[in-house]
Amino acid sequence: MDRLHHKNIKGVSANVLKWIAIISMTIDHLGAGLLELGYMEDGKNLQFFGKIFSLEEIFQLYDYMRKIGRIAFPIFVFLLVEGFFHTKDRKKTLLRLFLFAILSEIPFNLAFNGVAWAPYYQNIFFTLSIGYLAMIFSEKISGNKGILKIIITIVIFGLFGQLADFLSTDYGSNGIYAIGFFYLLHGEELWRRVLSTILAFYFEVGAVYFAVIPIALYNGQKGKQQKYFFYLYYPIHLLCIYLTRIVIFS
Numbered sequence: 001m002d003r004l005h006h007k008n009i010k011g012v013s014a015n016v017l018k019w020i021a022i023i024s025m026t027i028d029h030l031g032a033g034l035l036e037l038g039y040m041e042d043g044k045n046l047q048f049f050g051k052i053f054s055l056e057e058i059f060q061l062y063d064y065m066r067k068i069g070r071i072a073f074p075i076f077v078f079l080l081v082e083g084f085f086h087t088k089d090r091k092k093t094l095l096r097l098f099l100f101a102i103l104s105e106i107p108f109n110l111a112f113n114g115v116a117w118a119p120y121y122q123n124i125f126f127t128l129s130i131g132y133l134a135m136i137f138s139e140k141i142s143g144n145k146g147i148l149k150i151i152i153t154i155v156i157f158g159l160f161g162q163l164a165d166f167l168s169t170d171y172g173s174n175g176i177y178a179i180g181f182f183y184l185l186h187g188e189e190l191w192r193r194v195l196s197t198i199l200a201f202y203f204e205v206g207a208v209y210f211a212v213i214p215i216a217l218y219n220g221q222k223g224k225q226q227k228y229f230f231y232l233y234y235p236i237h238l239l240c241i242y243l244t245r246i247v248i249f250s
Contacts, residue, residue, distance in 0.1 A: 013223025028069020131179030
């Protein structure tokens, strides 16, 4: 049984997980793209609903926002792997990931570097694309061969992890290894989801404590589908953050 079939099953759907991840990601990016690169670099006080925040208070707010943001990537990785095992057209999904990686690069650079061209750091869609490609290679090459499958999969993800580091993608090889852990431990059992999250994000403990809860509550249902909205939201919200910073600090 690939998915749980009961329509009224308790827990959260993939759609709800996406929203949790998107809200978390947005808070994180507002902290990085607006507070850090705006108020903290400029030394300007932040006024919000009549309250004026000092630079020290802005730094504390920034720290909280980045911690909340750690929830996003583990959820996105979990959903990427979950989708891999249930999609009928993996080539189409891979093409979509690479397409949005390209479309998102300029907004990503503008939001976090202030310039359109920044080849030293690539957006998260490149990481997800490389990880997805690693899963395709692993499935085709390793087959179903027990311990040999595990060894081959580890080698493949190791190689693709080095590719991510070479291209300087967001999260780099750690992001690819995280996808690998979820891929190897994929299954319906709760312990698999919890263990995958803990092992995959050993390098970022805070993310585990927050993200493991919604991932553990996943009920195997897709929920309401808004596929292209979630893809489009990434470059659009980054561009909005950049434009907002320009308006405030111009």
